[in-house]
Structure formats: C-alpha cells, structure tokens
Amino acid sequence: xxxxxxxxxxxxxxxxxxxxxxxxxxxxxxxxxxxxxxxxxxxxxxxxxxxxxxxxxxxxxxxxxxxxxxxxxxxxxxxxxxxxxxxxxxxxxxxxxxxxxxxxxxxxxxxxxxxxxxxxxxxxxxxxxxxxxxxxxxxxxxxxxxxxxxxxxxxxxxxxxxxxxxxxxxxxxxxxxxxxxxxxxxxxxxxxxxxxxxxxxxxxxxxxxxxxxxxxxxxxxxxxxxxxxxxxxxxxxxxxxxxxxxxxxxxxxxxxxxxxxxxxxxxxxxxxxxxxxxxxxxxxxxxxxxxxxxxxxxxxxxxxxxxxxxxxxxxxxxxxxxxxxxxxxxxxxxxxxxxxxxxxxxxxxxxxxxxxxxxxxxxxxxxxxxxxxxxxxxxxxxxxxxxxxxxxxxxxxxxxxxxxxxxxxxxxxxxx
Numbered sequence: 001x002x003x004x005x006x007x008x009x010x011x012x013x014x015x016x017x018x019x020x021x022x023x024x025x026x027x028x029x030x031x032x033x034x035x036x037x038x039x040x041x042x043x044x045x046x047x048x049x050x051x052x053x054x055x056x057x058x059x060x061x062x063x064x065x066x067x068x069x070x071x072x073x074x075x076x077x078x079x080x081x082x083x084x085x086x087x088x089x090x091x092x093x094x095x096x097x098x099x100x101x102x103x104x105x106x107x108x109x110x111x112x113x114x115x116x117x118x119x120x121x122x123x124x125x126x127x128x129x130x131x132x133x134x135x136x137x138x139x140x141x142x143x144x145x146x147x148x149x150x151x152x153x154x155x156x157x158x159x160x161x162x163x164x165x166x167x168x169x170x171x172x173x174x175x176x177x178x179x180x181x182x183x184x185x186x187x188x189x190x191x192x193x194x195x196x197x198x199x200x201x202x203x204x205x206x207x208x209x210x211x212x213x214x215x216x217x218x219x220x221x222x223x224x225x226x227x228x229x230x231x232x233x234x235x236x237x238x239x240x241x242x243x244x245x246x247x248x249x250x251x252x253x254x255x256x257x258x259x260x261x262x263x264x265x266x267x268x269x270x271x272x273x274x275x276x277x278x279x280x281x282x283x284x285x286x287x288x289x290x291x292x293x294x295x296x297x298x299x300x301x302x303x304x305x306x307x308x309x310x311x312x313x314x315x316x317x318x319x320x321x322x323x324x325x326x327x328x329x330x331x332x333x334x335x336x337x338x339x340x341x342x343x344x345x346x347x348x349x350x351x352x353x354x355x356x357x358x359x360x361x362x363x364x365x366x367x368x369x370x371x372x373x374x375x376x377x378x379x380x381x382x383x384x385x386x387x388x389x390x391x392x393x394x395x396x397x398x399x400x401x402x403x404x405x406x407x408x409x410x411x412x413x414x415x416x
Contacts, residue, residue: 049196057193057251060185064225067184069114071222077117079124086217088113088131090273093213095132095157097277099149101139103209107186107226108138110216116174126170129162133170141182187212190230194252203284207237210278210286211263214270220262231255232263240293267294 049056074080089110096106112134116122122130132154139148151167175182191208195201211233215221221229235255238245246252267290278287 064185070118073118080122082219092131093273101143103188104142104186105138109135111184119177129170133174187226187230190227204237206284206286208233228256228259232259236260
C-alpha cells in the first residue's frame with residue numbers, strides 16, 4: 001500500500017505571511033516623551049499668551065510703528081523707480097521658495113529693503129544686491145541655520161553678477177544703516193495672533209497671507225502698518241470665502257475699511273510668480289480660490305448691468321435765432337405762416353339756413369348747442385400794444401431774412 005505523507009500546515013498562516021515588526025522600546029519611549037513635552041509646551045504657551053496678550057500686542061504695535069519705512073523718501077531716489085519693484089520682488093519670492101524659508105522671512109526682507117532705501121541712495125545696479133543682503137539678514141534672524149542661504153548660492157542666483165565680497169560688504173552696510181535694529185513684527189505674526197482663538201481654517205489663513213503678499217508689490221502699502229494689513233487681509237479673505245467675521249470684541253474686528261478697499265482693488269492682476277506659488281496644495285490653492293471668486297463677481301456684474309448700446313446719433317446743437325435786434329424767440333416752422341398769423345377757423349354764418357334766426361346757439365333742428373362762443377375776430381394787419389416795452393412792426397422787414405423763408409405773421413421786437 002502507498003503511504004501519502006502530508007506536509008505539516010502552519011498553525012497560524014496569517015502570522016507567517018506578515019513579517020513581524022520589531023519596535024525598539026527605547027525609541028518608543030523617546031517618542032512618547034517628546035509628545036508629552038510638546039503638549040506641556042503648548043499648554044504653557046497658551047497660559048502665557050492669555051496672561052500677557054495685551055502686553056505682547058502693545059509691544060508689537062510699538063515696534064511696528066518704529067520700524068516703518070518712509071515712502072516719501074523712496075520717491076526721491078534718483079535711479080530706483082517703482083516699476084522696478086515687481087521684478088525684484090519676483091526674484092526674492094523665488095529665492096525664498098527655493099530655500100524653503102519661513103513666511104516671516106519674506107516680509108522681514110521687504111521691510112529691511114524699504115527701510116534701507118528710505119535712508120540711503122541706492123544705484124540701479126545695486127538694487128538686487130541690496131535685496132539679497134536683506135534676504136540673508138532676515139534668514140539669519142528668524143530661520144534655522146541649515147536653511148540660511150550661503151554667499152555662493154546667492155551669487156549663483158544672481159548669475160555671478162556680484163563678487164563674494166560685495167555681498168558681505170552690503171550686508172554690513174545695511175546693518176550699519178539700520179542701526180542693527182532688525183526686529184520687526186511682520187504681517188504673518190499679526191495674522192497668527194488674530195486667529196489663535198478661532199478654529200483652524202487653512203483656506204482663510206493662506207488666502208489672507210496671499211493677499212498680504214500681493215500688497216508688497218504696490219507703493220500704497222509701503223508705509224502701511226503691518227497690523228492694519230493683517231487685519232484687512234484677514235477680513236477680506238473671510239469675505240471672499242463667505243466665512244463669518246470676527247466678533248466686535250476681538251482684536252481682528254478693528255480693521256481699517258479704507259485699507260480693505262485698497263487691497264481689493266489690487267486683486268485683479270497679481271504677480272505670476274506669486275500666483276504660481278499659491279496655486280499649490282501646500283497653500284490650499286489660494287490663488288485658484290481668488291480667481292474663482294473674481295470670475296463669479298464678473299459674471300454677476302455682467303448679468304446685472306447689461307452693456308449699453310452705442311449711441312450713433314449725436315445730438316446736433318442748433319444755433320439760436322437772431323434778428324437785427326439780437327436773440328429772438330424761436331418760431332415754429334411746422335405750420336405755414338400767413339399774413340395775419342396762424343390759420344383761424346372762419347366765422348360761423350348767422351342765417352336761417354344754419355340756425356334759428358336771432359339765436360345763434362340753437363341749431364336748425366331745434367337742439368340747443370352746448371357752448372355760447374362769440375365769433376372769432378379777424379386780426380388787423382398791424383397792432384400797436386399799449387405796453388411801453390413791445391410794439392408791432394411790419395413784417396416786410398423780415399421777408400428777406402435767412403431764417404424766415406416766408407414773412408412771419410407776428411414779430412415782437414424789444415424796444416430799449
């Protein structure tokens with residue numbers, strides 16, 4: 001007889017198919033301790049924020065006022081013009097994104113750039129160099145050490161237009177000009193302070209940040225306080241996304257309406273570099289949200305205000321009527337003129353064939369007429385008014401006037 005040997009089956013086939021993961025107990029304990037530290041730090045930060053919130057805001061407002069650039073001083077620059085600003089900011093935004101720096105670094109870079117241009121004459125060939133020096137200082141001030149760009153990287157981004165020593169000299173010169181006062185409360189710091197007690201809404205925050213960065217390109221917002229731009233940007237983003245506004249008791253509710261209106265006027269054509277930056281999912285596609293809102297607004301405006309057809313017929317101004325005495329009253333020309341004025345119905349005959357003899361108001365058939373109208377008098381050829389200011393004249397004087405093809409029936413000339 002044949003004996004069939006069966007293969008032994010594993011008792012736990014599922015466990016044999018999946019590899020077992022070995023977790024280091026020491027690493028697991030380290031992760032738990034780090035999470036506890038983060039929780040404790042967050043709780044202590046909230047307690048400190050609630051206790052010192054008013055003092056922190058007061059200090060930020062004081063620093064915001066003290067570190068504002070002067071737009072009037074930038075206006076008197078001999079070589080730098082405002083149309084150069086978007087090109088430099090596009091370069092700085094691309095460099096900021098390439099080095100993956102913090103949002104506060106970009107706002108601080110522009111603040112250092114504008115403050116330096118408010119105090120020093122900057123040549124056109126050094127404008128980009130000043131921007132790179134401001135970016136280097138801002139990155140050293142707020143970012144991590146491994147994210148700070150090197151001189152070699154900045155030189156490569158400038159296509160080797162400047163030497164290594166020029167970056168170092170310009171960095172020192174910017175710090176010396178500003179008196180080593182670098183700290184500046186940026187727009188994003190005010191935004192974080194405004195939404196600290198609200199539910200997390202990334203679309204609102206990213207759209208507000210996008211609007212705030214749009215304001216960097218325009219002269220109207222150079223001397224605006226960062227707190228005003230932050231509150232107006234946040235209120236405008238909530239309005240665009242149809243989110244509820246902050247309560248009246250909140251700090252964010254005290255925004256400047258004029259600043260909000262000014263920001264809304266510059267949303268139509270933002271920078272292409274900035275639009276591409278905020279079209280990513282990392283920023284909640286804020287630029288796409290803004291484009292959709294503007295498209296809806298444009299369609300609504302077209303539906304409510306249809307285009308007005310062009311008016312091809314222009315109103316022709318007629319020259320005033322004149323005569324020998326000056327301006328005269330315009331005469332109606334739609335009826336032909338006669339020698340004794342306009343056509344008058346003839347006098348009703350008073351005879352037996354028309355009515356009852358002796359009573360012109362009774363018709364021949366015996367019916368009584370409704371009105372007792374006297375016969376119309378025949379006007380005389382010439383009449384003299386008793387008033388001292390007007391008199392009748394003969395119409396033959398106007399028979400050859402260019403404005404009267406036929407002699408008018410009655411013409412009044414003022415007598416002075």
